[in-house]
Amino acid sequence: MTETKDLIIITASCGKNLELSKKFLEKSNELKLSSEILDLTTLDIPLFNPRIHSKENIPNEIKDLKKKLFKIERWVICAPEYNGSIPPILSNFIAWLSISGDDFRNLFNGQPIAIATFSGGIGLELLTSLRIQLVHLGSQVLGRQLLSSYSKPIDTKTIEDIIQRLLQMKKLKT
Template sequence: MKIAIVIASNNKNLALAKKLKNIAMDLGNETQIIDLVEENLPLYTPTTQEKLGIPHKVKDLHQTLTNSGGMIFVAPEYNGGIPPSLTSAIAWLSVSGEDWRGCFNGKPAALATHSGGGGQYVLLAMRTQLSYIGMNVVGRSVLTNGNKPLNPESAQEVIKQLVRWG
C-alpha cells in the first residue's frame, strides 16, 4: 500500500513518524512523510483564499493524498485539540477543488501522537474530524509520551489494520 504519513509538528512527532515509516516499509508498504510544518501553508481563512487563490502547495498536497491508499496522521495535542497546521491543511484541502473529498473519502487512516500531556484528546479530535470527512479510522492508535515509549509490536498491528482496510 502507498501510505502518506502526515505530521503536524516537528521534533518528537517527526521522530515518531520516521519510526512508523520504517515499520510500514518493513511490512512491505511504500511510504512518504508529509511534514505540514515544512510545507508552511498559509493559515486558511476565506480572505486569504480570496487574495491568494489555492496555493500550489495545496494542489500538490491534494494530488499526493489522492494517490495514497491510506494515511497515518501524527500530531501532538495542542490544548486538548488538533494542531493548527493540520486543521488549516484540511481546511485548504476542503476548498481545493470540486472533488476535494477524493483525497480522503473511503480511505483508511491511522492515528499517532507524541504529546507532552496524555494525548488522548488529540486522538479523539482527529478521529472525529477525519471520520466526518469520510475517512475510515482504524480502531487502534499509537500513543507515546515522555513516560510511554513506542511499542513497535503495537505500531505494527496499527499499520496492519490500516493496510487491511485499504
C-alpha cells in the first residue's frame, strides 16, 4: 500500500518552475511533511480532443493520477506563464482530470491549492487565469501566491508561509 502524502507539488515545467517546485519540496521536508513532486513534463498524456476522447477511453495514467490526487489533502501548482495564460501542458492535464468522472468538478471541489510561478515575464496573468479556473472547478485557492522572476528571486520565507497557510486548510467534504 502506498503512503498517503500531505502535499503534492505539481509542476508544469522542466525549467525554472521545476526548480521552484524543488524549493517547495525542500521546505516541506524541513517541516516534516510527506511530499512529492508531480512533474507533468514526464507524463505521456495525449492532447485531449473531444472528437477522439471520451469517458470511455481515458488513459490509465490519468486514472491512476486521479486516484492518487483524491488522497492528497493539499496541492501546490508551480507553472510558467505561456502567452499570458496557463501553459498547455497544465490545461491539458486539467482537461483530462475534469472529464474522467461523472462530475467535472469532483476532484477539484473543496481542494486546498496554492499557486506559484517563476516567470520570464510578469507572471500575474498566469496566476490570475489559474486562480479563475481552479475556483470555477470548486477549489479553495489560497489567497497568498508566489510570483518570482529573474528580477524577483524565489523567497523561501514566502514558500514557508504558503505551506503553513495551506496546512491550516482542510479539504471540504462535498
